[in-house]
Amino acid sequence: MLTAIKGETIHFILGLLCVIFGVYMLLAFSSFFFTGGNDQSILAHPDPGELLETQNGIQNYAGARGAQLSQFLINDCFGISAYFIVVFLIVCGMRLMKAYRFTIWKWFVSCSILMVWLSVTLGFAFGGTFQDSFLYPGGLHGYNVSQWICSQIGAPGLILVLLVTLVLIGIFFTRETMQVVRKAFHPALPKRNKRKEAFPTEAAQQPADTENTALHYTPDNTSDATGTKEDEQPVEIELDPIESQADNTTPAYATEMRKQPDETVIAEAGTIHQKTQAKTTEEPTFEIEETPEEEEQEDERGSLDQPYNPRLDLEHYHFPTLDLLNSYNDNTPAIDMQEQNANKDRIIQVLRSFGIEISSIKASVGPTVTLYEITPAEGVRINRIRNLEDDIALSLSALGIRIIAPIPGKGTIGIEVPNANPRIVSMSSILNSKKFQDTTFELPVALGKTITNDVFIVDLAKAPHMLVAGATGQGKSVGLNAIVTSLLYKKHPSELKFVIVDPKKVEFAIYAPIEKHYLAKLPDSDSAIITDVTKVVQTLNSLCIEMDTRYDLLQKAGCRNIKEYNAKFINRQLNPENGHRFMPYIVIIIDEFGDLIMTAGKEIELPICRIAQLARAVGIHAIIATQRPTTNIITGTIKANFPARVAFRVASMMDSRTILDRPGAQQLIGKGDMLYLQGNDPVRVQCAFVDTPEVERIVDFISHQQGYPTAFMLPEVEDDTEGGSSADVDMNRLDPLFEEAARLLIYHQQGSTSLIQRKFSIGYNRAGRIMDQLERAGIVGPANGSKAREVLCMDENDLAMRMNNLKN
Numbered sequence: 133m134l135t136a137i138k139g140e141t142i143h144f145i146l147g148l149l150c151v152i153f154g155v156y157m158l159l160a161f162s163s164f165f166f167t168g169g170n171d172q173s174i175l176a177h178p179d180p181g182e183l184l185e186t187q188n189g190i191q192n193y194a195g196a197r198g199a200q201l202s203q204f205l206i207n208d209c210f211g212i213s214a215y216f217i218v219v220f221l222i223v224c225g226m227r228l229m230k231a232y233r234f235t236i237w238k239w240f241v242s243c244s245i246l247m248v249w250l251s252v253t254l255g256f257a258f259g260g261t262f263q264d265s266f267l268y269p270g271g272l273h274g275y276n277v278s279q280w281i282c283s284q285i286g287a288p289g290l291i292l293v294l295l296v297t298l299v300l301i302g303i304f305f306t307r308e309t310m311q312v313v314r315k316a317f318h319p320a321l322p323k324r325n326k327r328k329e330a331f332p333t334e335a336a337q338q339p340a341d342t343e344n345t346a347l348h349y350t351p352d353n354t355s356d357a358t359g360t361k362e363d364e365q366p367v368e369i370e371l372d373p374i375e376s377q378a379d380n381t382t383p384a385y386a387t388e389m390r391k392q393p394d395e396t397v398i399a400e401a402g403t404i405h406q407k408t409q410a411k412t413t414e415e416p417t418f419e420i421e422e423t424p425e426e427e428e429q430e431d432e433r434g435s436l437d438q439p440y441n442p443r444l445d446l447e448h449y450h451f452p453t454l455d456l457l458n459s460y461n462d463n464t465p466a467i468d469m470q471e472q473n474a475n476k477d478r479i480i481q482v483l484r485s486f487g488i489e490i491s492s493i494k495a496s497v498g499p500t501v502t503l504y505e506i507t508p509a510e511g512v513r514i515n516r517i518r519n520l521e522d523d524i525a526l527s528l529s530a531l532g533i534r535i536i537a538p539i540p541g542k543g544t545i546g547i548e549v550p551n552a553n554p555r556i557v558s559m560s561s562i563l564n565s566k567k568f569q570d571t572t573f574e575l576p577v578a579l580g581k582t583i584t585n586d587v588f589i590v591d592l593a594k595a596p597h598m599l600v601a602g603a604t605g606q607g608k609s610v611g612l613n614a615i616v617t618s619l620l621y622k623k624h625p626s627e628l629k630f631v632i633v634d635p636k637k638v639e640f641a642i643y644a645p646i647e648k649h650y651l652a653k654l655p656d657s658d659s660a661i662i663t664d665v666t667k668v669v670q671t672l673n674s675l676c677i678e679m680d681t682r683y684d685l686l687q688k689a690g691c692r693n694i695k696e697y698n699a700k701f702i703n704r705q706l707n708p709e710n711g712h713r714f715m716p717y718i719v720i721i722i723d724e725f726g727d728l729i730m731t732a733g734k735e736i737e738l739p740i741c742r743i744a745q746l747a748r749a750v751g752i753h754a755i756i757a758t759q760r761p762t763t764n765i766i767t768g769t770i771k772a773n774f775p776a777r778v779a780f781r782v783a784s785m786m787d788s789r790t791i792l793d794r795p796g797a798q799q800l801i802g803k804g805d806m807l808y809l810q811g812n813d814p815v816r817v818q819c820a821f822v823d824t825p826e827v828e829r830i831v832d833f834i835s836h837q838q839g840y841p842t843a844f845m846l847p848e849v850e851d852d853t854e855g856g857s858s859a860d861v862d863m864n865r866l867d868p869l870f871e872e873a874a875r876l877l878i879y880h881q882q883g884s885t886s887l888i889q890r891k892f893s894i895g896y897n898r899a900g901r902i903m904d905q906l907e908r909a910g911i912v913g914p915a916n917g918s919k920a921r922e923v924l925c926m927d928e929n930d931l932a933m934r935m936n937n938l939k940n
């Protein structure tokens with residue numbers, strides 16, 4: 133701790149010194165232009181000790197040392213471009229003081245390069261006036277270097293060298309320079325095709341040259357089926373079907389194309405079809421559909437800072453910027469035509485070998501998986517194709533083949549095949565997408581990209597609770613980080629609080645520094661990240677209290693949900709003096725839910741279910757994650773209350789059924805490949821990848837800004853270990869297990885504290901307190917020495933009546 137403080141203090145002092153020295157140099161350099169001529173004679177032949185005297189005759193505002201420094205750095209070294217040293221010193225200082233977040237090495241390289249280039253340029257430009265003036269604009273360095281280069285390659289050669297280096301410097305700063313240069317040569321050149329840049333093609337992997345058209349594949353060189361098209365638009369291309377079995381020497385497609393060379397049609401705006409008619413059922417058509425990448429904002433990497441609430445407590449808060457995230461621009465081509473054609477051929481062959489003919493096949497290439505949409509020929513039964521899942525997988529020698537028969541809403545059958553070279557879906561591309569930036573969702577959670585390259589966002593406020601499951605190492609933690617990250621990029625600290633439960637202690641510790649901005653905790657807790665099981669129970673009970681309080685406030689305000697309530701509060705229709713307050717959303721994230729259930733059982737499950745059943749309207753949402761998708765952890769009650777499910781790859785079909793109520797998750801390929809289910813049909817999504825250093829940078833960015841004085845305080849709960857007597861039982865705060873415990877005792881007709889303790893795996897004191905409440909409610913009789921209490925409530929109906937009375 134002490135060393136950390138020391139380190140920070142030293143950095144700050146060093147930074148301050150850098151800035152002060154920079155300002156001093158600025159003064160000296162600037163003064164040099166006016167006083168340099170006068171000071172030159174003194175500096176050129178100083179008497180020993182003369183400069184140390186008070187009356188040394190130096191006129192530079194920065195004194196004798198300033199004059200010497202300027203003389204040396206400007207005249208003897210780099211000329212006017214010595215100002216870059218000042219810039220770098222100030223930048224360095226600011227960074228050390230942590231006032232601004234500069235990338236030092238970039239500034240160092242940039243300043244150095246510019247200084248040298250400008251020095252040579254000025255040295256060359258003002259070479260003629262070198263002897264006449266006290267000021268050498270390019271300095272001795274610039275003069276000597278330019279003279280030497282001139283002597284070697286002549287003045288025109290030097291000019292060319294300077295121009296080329298200028299362009300190289302420009303490219304170093306921004307790749308847009310290339311476009312500027314291109315335009316200089318060819319002013320009519322259209323705007324750069326972004327998608328083509330994003331998906332470079334490799335001639336080696338594509339039979340036809342695809343450099344200037346995104347996806348024009350001509351399987352036969354004799355074919356002239358090409359077309360030009362607008363960029364950023366979807367492309368559907370029909371490719372050669374497999375070679376006819378009858379004649380496997382002549383590709384049917386080539387023949388067809390020669391016969392009908394002008395079959396290229398523009399089917400609809402932005403869609404180009406290169407159509408060949410299927411001659412017979414033996415020659416199905418094959419199309420590849422490349423859905424365009426989600427449009428990104430033109431001037432990306434800016435801040436997503438937008439006002440959400442006119443009464444922000446932290447009005448100077450800045451949202452994290454996108455440059456904190458990696459972009460993972462991998463160079464693998466977007467579409468490998470060889471692979472696509474090979475897969476298509478094998479699919480058709482396998483189906484044909486089982487006597488199934490198809491009339492067309494279309495491919496949608498996603499980041500990690502390609503969907504082949506097959507239209508079966510007349511009279512083929514879907515079930516037959518479904519049963520061939522394993523045979524198709526075997527013939528493609530690929531894991532993770534999934535058959536969707538039929539694709540909902542379409543009369544086709546889908547076969548999902550993993551790509552040989554999967555692409556990473558970077559979090560930055562998702563957050564920078566127009567869809568995310570323009571989203572109107574209350575709690576937008578950007579999960580990744582679908583098989584059609586659409587950015588996939590869900591509204592957690594509508595979900596309203598999410599269950600995330602998958603075997604270990606398949607991308608669960610990355611998925612949870614992606615969820616948190618997308619919320620951090622959209623919600624202001626005043627609008628959102630996280631309650632993080634991390635039994636593993638290491639996964640979420642990374643978020644501890646943003647405690648005062650985004651985390652909620654119990655008043656007596658040291659850390660906002662909850663790692664201890666008892667604290668989890670307390671926190672969940674506290675959230676139940678918060679939920680009840682919020683419902684009371686909503687009732688008082690006459691609102692049905694948090695959105696209406698907050699809108700009223702913002703419009704000053706609710707008086708804070710009556711207890712009203714702006715309600716931030718609360719997102720509870722519980723990692724390793726399985727472990728918690730194993731240790732604390734019902735004590736955890738019940739408040740979770742209570743929150744899941746009721747908390748949606750008051751803005752409390754739960755996300756629970758487990759790597760053990762078994763029925764004793766994901767119980768029926770949990771499933772009923774967590775309608776949004778995310779399944780990463782699991783080990784068995786049983787596990788998949790436990791999470792999604794259907795198979796499928798066992799066929800995923802891992803590394804963030806997931807199925808998202810909300811409603812009827814699961815969607816296959818490639819989860820966005822956000823790495824730990826990226827999260828660290830975001831957290832660092834937020835934590836260096838002003839936060840609230842403390843974390844968001846959850847209501848206090850009575851400690852489980854505190855004793856209690858029947859006299860001070862608070863019937864307004866019934867234990868969350870109260871009703872369940874009453875049912876248990878009625879069922880057993882035995883008022884035993886240890887029975888409650890055992891069945892709900894809770895401490896004796898808490899069980900005792902529940903028993904006291906049951907006594908006050910008239911459900912059990914008074915303590916009867918060592919014997920069990922008498923149960924006064926006969927059946928469920930009786931209990932329901934008493935519960936009603938209690939609630940009123």
Ligand SMILES: Nc1ncnc2c1ncn2[C@@H]1O[C@H](COP(=O)(O)OP(=O)(O)OP(=O)(O)O)[C@@H](O)[C@H]1O
Pocket residue numbers: 556557602603604605606607608609610611759803804805818819820821822
């Ligand atoms: N969306 C993704 N894109 C690419 N790679 C991913 C993605 N998600 C995960 N991975 C890869 O898989 C590895 C394991 O991911 P992660 O740590 O999220 O697994 P996990 O399911 O949380 O494992 P555990 O349960 O052991 O914590 C990561 O280190 C990364 O290399």
